[in-house]
Amino acid sequence: MAVFVGALLLFLFPLAYSPGPGNMFFAAMGARSGVAATLPANAGYHAATLVVTGLVGAGFVAVLDPASTLFLLLKTSGSIYVLWLAWKMATSGRTNAGGEDRGAGFLDGVMLLVLNPKAYVIILLMYSQFAGFAFASTAERVAVISLVFTLNNLLAFLLWTLAGDGLGRMFRNETSARRLNLFFAFMLAGVALWMLLG
Known part of the structure; x- marks a missing residue:
């Protein structure tokens, strides 16, 4: 089991x-609102990750053919959603870790996973390799893969969120915060285009 988990973590590390x-979403939200404000979205994303990974592994959710209309619809919807998040960030005011900005919610996290077609491709690739x-x-194989995949992603997102929060603390005045918001908005817009064109 230890060899399997180690091999899976090595496979997942660059992904x-x-x-x-x-x-990018969690780094941007961390910079804008602080780590605590991202926890509901993080919980939503990883609850959805665990469920979707388990369902795919158990064969209840067929992974979409990249040439299908449904895959294109999912890819387009996901890109539009991330562009909308980028727009919200670009048009917002200063960053705020003090609590008045509620940050992203549980449903934002769920939507980010569910509308990301690349997540389905990674999940299928992971199952095919292991x-x-x-x-x-x-059931044991699906449970182990789903849990390792979800917890590894959670750690990665928390690290990116902490990095974003640290960066955001250096930009708390109005002018620099606005620039930081625009920087992360452009990053999210770039991710949305990558999702759409990739």
């Missing part, structure tokens, strides 16, 4: 810790 929709390891049952 989980490199910039992507989730990491299907050969011996487990007592399919």
